[in-house]
Amino acid sequence: MFVIVTIAVVSAVLIFVSSPFDIRETESKLLVDSLVRCISENGVLKEDFVNLGNEGLEKKCNLNLKDNTYYGEESNKQYFVAVRFGEKEYSAGNSNLEALCEGAKQKENIPVCTNKKIILLNSRGEFVLVNLVGAVRKTEKNAIS
Secondary structure, three states, rough: OHHHHHHHHHHHHHHHHHOOOOOOHHHHHHHHHHHHHEEOOOOOEOOOOOOOOOOOOHHHHOOOOOOOOOOOOHHHHEEEEEEOOOEEEEEEEEOOHHHOOOOOOOOOOOOOEEEEEEEEEOOOEEEEEEEEEEEEEEHHHHHOO
């Protein structure tokens, strides 16, 4: 009996310690889903979002793109979100992350990105293609070494 319990405890500890969890993909998908809820209602592009102006995407969508596990300026460099439709583009966070997402195969040392395209109706009943991007860096915290 002692041997079985010992093997179970040692196995559990090894599994827990040996394989870190990389949650960046889940975080980036949640960011993009938050954007979808912010810009649309029942499949219609919100009119107040079309005329966002200088209010800012982060404030309008109640996004918190600051990571409190980092200190100083690094806390503001871990996330990026963008919404593009027609001639309009709104973004927030570290815009350098987007360049690392494009075309590169995602690996441990670069951000994990989620790109989503949705079609919404505008106030005139026309279809609008909306491109959404969410990127999470946090390579020091989440990436597998």
